[in-house]
Amino acid sequence: MKIKLNDMATSGILMSESSKLYEEAMKVLVGGVNSPVRAAIRPYPFFVREGKGPYIFTVDGQRLIDYVLGYGPLILGHAPEPVVKRVMEYINRGWLYGAPTEIEVALAKKIVSHFPSIKKVRFVNSGGEAVATAIRLARGYTKRRKILKFEGCYHGAIDYVLVKAGSAAAHFGTPSSAGVPEDVAKLTLVARYNDLDSVERVMRSEGNDVAAIIVEPVMANYGVIPPREGFLKGLREIADKYGALLIFDEVVTGYRLGLGGAQRYYGVSADITTLGKIIGGGFPVGAVGARDEIMDLLSPRGPVFNAGTFNGHPISMIAGLATIDVLETTNAYDIAISASRRLAEGINDVLSRSGIDHVVNWVPTMLQVFFTKGEVIDHETAGKSDTKLYLRLHEELLKRGVFIAPSQFEAMFTSSSHTSDVVEETLRQIEDSVKALKQV
Numbered sequence: 328m329k330i331k332l333n334d335m336a337t338s339g340i341l342m343s344e345s346s347k348l349y350e351e352a353m354k355v356l357v358g359g360v361n362s363p364v365r366a367a368i369r370p371y372p373f374f375v376r377e378g379k380g381p382y383i384f385t386v387d388g389q390r391l392i393d394y395v396l397g398y399g400p401l402i403l404g405h406a407p408e409p410v411v412k413r414v415m416e417y418i419n420r421g422w423l424y425g426a427p428t429e430i431e432v433a434l435a436k437k438i439v440s441h442f443p444s445i446k447k448v449r450f451v452n453s454g455g456e457a458v459a460t461a462i463r464l465a466r467g468y469t470k471r472r473k474i475l476k477f478e479g480c481y482h483g484a485i486d487y488v489l490v491k492a493g494s495a496a497a498h499f500g501t502p503s504s505a506g507v508p509e510d511v512a513k514l515t516l517v518a519r520y521n522d523l524d525s526v527e528r529v530m531r532s533e534g535n536d537v538a539a540i541i542v543e544p545v546m547a548n549y550g551v552i553p554p555r556e557g558f559l560k561g562l563r564e565i566a567d568k569y570g571a572l573l574i575f576d577e578v579v580t581g582y583r584l585g586l587g588g589a590q591r592y593y594g595v596s597a598d599i600t601t602l603g604k605i606i607g608g609g610f611p612v613g614a615v616g617a618r619d620e621i622m623d624l625l626s627p628r629g630p631v632f633n634a635g636t637f638n639g640h641p642i643s644m645i646a647g648l649a650t651i652d653v654l655e656t657t658n659a660y661d662i663a664i665s666a667s668r669r670l671a672e673g674i675n676d677v678l679s680r681s682g683i684d685h686v687v688n689w690v691p692t693m694l695q696v697f698f699t700k701g702e703v704i705d706h707e708t709a710g711k712s713d714t715k716l717y718l719r720l721h722e723e724l725l726k727r728g729v730f731i732a733p734s735q736f737e738a739m740f741t742s743s744s745h746t747s748d749v750v751e752e753t754l755r756q757i758e759d760s761v762k763a764l765k766q767v
């Protein structure tokens with residue numbers, strides 16, 4: 328397939344539709360957007376008219392090959408036929424009852440079949456809600472107060488995890504957002520990703536009061552940073568040693584690294600798993616899963632409260648179910664994984680030839696390039712990369728019809744709609760973009 332470059336789209340004439348909308352948006356939405364990364368596109372975000380397969384089409388008529396994919400959920404690309412069909416079928420029946428439907432049972436069964444550590448599921452409405460519920464469950468189960476997280480891991484916009492490392496001497500964290508009380512942040516301990524010694528140090532002094540260690544099994548909200556050999560297994564052992572639960576936040580890795588998520592891919596089991604993104608097929612969703620003994624503490628069975636008007640929303644459930652059906656029965660993963668691998672290799676080649684310092688981190692269907700020397704293994708090494716150069720790459724690519732996230736600290740995602748033609752076209756645009764980077 329040939330991608331037509333729409334030169335006019337960047338000339339400032341056709342972009343004016345987005346710019347007009349942005350001006351309107353700025354008056355009534357904070358920063359013109361509803362989630363901050365969307366405002367990072369300069370000079371203003373493009374507004375989207377529609378998406379199909381690997382493409383999004385802006386209101387200004389530009390076609391973009393999309394490697395953002397809604398920040399992860401769209402593993403089949405935009406508006407895949409089988410999902411559209413099931414959603415249309417179900418939406419005509421009505422969509423909210425305050426009573427159970429068979430669809431949520433079917434989706435829960437799928438998840439239980441793919442994750443051996445999960446015997447029951449609670450569906451909520453976002454990844455952040457899933458994390459809040461998982462933490463409450465861990466506290467209810469262990470009757471302990473503290474949690475341990477990793478610097479640079481993202482777990483949603485909720486107080487307990489909007490916490491960064493405090494002073495070097497202290498183990499406890501400080502708020503990474505205004506409005507999060509110090510007292511709340513103090514209950515969150517912070518260690519360094521891929522560094523078991525840092526975990527052991529914190530646990531040695533605080534372990535008896537730690538309800539859970541929570542981790543992104545692949546750090547995917549600080550670029551993409553895979554776990555080192557033995558890191559996840561080491562966390563499993565440390566959690567067991569101190570009687571803490573291990574929470575894998577698989578909101579993004581779940582169904583991206585394959586049907587069993589990071590747990591199957593790396594062969595390490597969590598006590599509590601959070602899911603989201605893909606399991607709603609692009610509709611709002613979150614889920615918590617664990618063994619019966621833990622899950623049965625949730626209301627209505629147990630004393631740990633959770634409820635939600637939209638929990639198990641039928642349309643999210645059917646879209647998730649349809650997506651997982653496709654992942655189970657077709658070669659969707661093969662295509663999405665090949666695309667991510669080819670893209671990672673291709674970017675590496677182009678940058679190596681150009682002599683620009685870089686690191687490309689890859690896991691199945693996710694990757695990111697960092698402009699730095701040496702490896703990127705945690706927040707500190709990632710933080711050394713040239714974020715301005717990354718942004719310029721993003722801008723050069725956007726001019727050439729390719730959309731990657733406007734932040735170094737996000738991931739590139741692939742889908743089953745990113746066929747080899749689409750990826751090769753992307754690599755040609757990357758080649759040209761890197762040439763443009765070198766010309767200043």
Ligand SMILES: *Cc1c(COP(=O)(O)O)cnc(C)c1O
Nearest residue numbers: 453454455481482483576578579
């Ligand atoms: C996206 C994400 C979240 C938050 O999910 P929302 O649906 O945006 O609330 C939490 N954890 C991880 C690992 C994520 O990638």
